[in-house]
Amino acid sequence: MAIVNETALVYCENQFGCVDGKTASGLVRHSETYTVVGVIDSSLAGKDAGEELGEKKNGIPIFANLEDALGKLSTVPDCYIYGKAPLETYISAKERGFILEAMEKGMDIINGLHQFFSDDREFVHVAARNHVRIKDIRKPPKLKDLHVFSGQRSRVTIPVVAVLGTDCACGKRTTTVELNNSLNRIGIKSIVVASGQSGLMQGALYGVALDALVSQFVVGEIENAVIQAFETESPDIILVEGQSAVSPPAFMGSLGILKGSKPDGVILQHPPARKYRCDFPNLKMPAVESEIDLIEAISQTKVMAIALSHENLSDQEILGHVANYEQRFQLPTTDVLSHGCRKLVQALCKHFPELRQKIKRTHVEKIPALAA
Numbered sequence: 227m228a229i230v231n232e233t234a235l236v237y238c239e240n241q242f243g244c245v246d247g248k249t250a251s252g253l254v255r256h257s258e259t260y261t262v263v264g265v266i267d268s269s270l271a272g273k274d275a276g277e278e279l280g281e282k283k284n285g286i287p288i289f290a291n292l293e294d295a296l297g298k299l300s301t302v303p304d305c306y307i308y309g310k311a312p313l314e315t316y317i318s319a320k321e322r323g324f325i326l327e328a329m330e331k332g333m334d335i336i337n338g339l340h341q342f343f344s345d346d347r348e349f350v351h352v353a354a355r356n357h358v359r360i361k362d363i364r365k366p367p368k369l370k371d372l373h374v375f376s377g378q379r380s381r382v383t384i385p386v387v388a389v390l391g392t393d394c395a396c397g398k399r400t401t402t403v404e405l406n407n408s409l410n411r412i413g414i415k416s417i418v419v420a421s422g423q424s425g426l427m428q429g430a431l432y433g434v435a436l437d438a439l440v441s442q443f444v445v446g447e448i449e450n451a452v453i454q455a456f457e458t459e460s461p462d463i464i465l466v467e468g469q470s471a472v473s474p475p476a477f478m479g480s481l482g483i484l485k486g487s488k489p490d491g492v493i494l495q496h497p498p499a500r501k502y503r504c505d506f507p508n509l510k511m512p513a514v515e516s517e518i519d520l521i522e523a524i525s526q527t528k529v530m531a532i533a534l535s536h537e538n539l540s541d542q543e544i545l546g547h548v549a550n551y552e553q554r555f556q557l558p559t560t561d562v563l564s565h566g567c568r569k570l571v572q573a574l575c576k577h578f579p580e581l582r583q584k585i586k587r588t589h590v591e592k593i594p595a596l597a598a
Contacts, residue, residue: 234304254286265288397497417463444479534551548560
């Protein structure tokens with residue numbers, strides 16, 4: 227499947243840099259499918275998207291609205307992406323108007339919600355009139371194309387590692403993408419299997435939005451994606467993006483990922499400063515110990531490293547948490563956005579020694595633990 231690089235304006239009103247703006251944040255950080263030329267969030271208009279994510283300035287401007295964006299951009303972007311991932315199912319009347327306006331300006335609509343715009347008569351009519359496309363990322367494959375569990379995961383003879391978490395929107399996808407990029411840079415061929423709409427928007431060639439599937443097919447679709455990635459790409463390792471966590475009462479994605487991908491190892495993502503579960507202020511966050519115990523109790527795998535999210539933490543606080551978690555759990559711990567993926571690469575090579583043989587010589591010398 228060829229990756230198309232289209233220009234895109236990402237709508238994320240009042241949520242950019244927040245939990246429900248994770249799709250927009252992910253696309254700003256990394257996308258192989260779209261070149262993001264701007265973000266719409268009137269509360270941050272005039273600012274730089276990279277800086278608002280606590281990172282380096284990236285030259286992606288934040289606009290007040292579509293009119294503001296089109297008045298300042300040199301050309302009309304190819305796509306208008308709905309970049310929020312709220313718990314609610316339906317868009318507001320105001321947001322509906324924004325989408326219609328974007329279509330009238332000739333922009334394709336990319337939608338990651340459970341509300342399928344391609345099933346909306348008005349949207350379909352306006353799209354046809356303006357010769358634009360509507361793409362519903364979460365719309366599942368046709369029934370004839372879905373897969374049930376086959377038991378053929380044993381055909382995969384390379385390491386499969388799942389990046390799971392202790393909650394929703396805590397950095398699992400970001401860690402998966404950053405680690406995948408790091409591995410490929412040093413000569414280890416890595417492929418991502420996405421499990422949500424944001425990963426698919428970013429350009430993952432394998433995977434499906436699990437939370438849009440009938441439960442009968444969740445395990446089989448992940449299993450099939452892992453097998454297809456292995457047989458088509460001949461990679462050295464497959465990274466499976468996690469969804470939510472095993473423990474939350476509201477979601478089941480991680481259970482399907484554990485069953486379908488049968489990971490050979492797990493990297494656990496955790497936001498140390500988060501006190502309550504995302505979208506559920508009455509539910510306290512689980513202890514990392516309990517999440518590890520739960521993962522290892524229901525699957526034949528082990529947590530091999532911990533990745534932290536730096537949300538609401540200073541650089542010094544992150545360093546303190548890294549040291550604390552490494553001492554408590556005796557597991558390599560890092561924040562990939564602040565400190566890179568070196569520790570995770572080291573952990574993978576320790577658990578799967580065959581990966582060391584794939585690393586380019588110039589990179590082995592830069593990672594002392596691998597040079598021995």
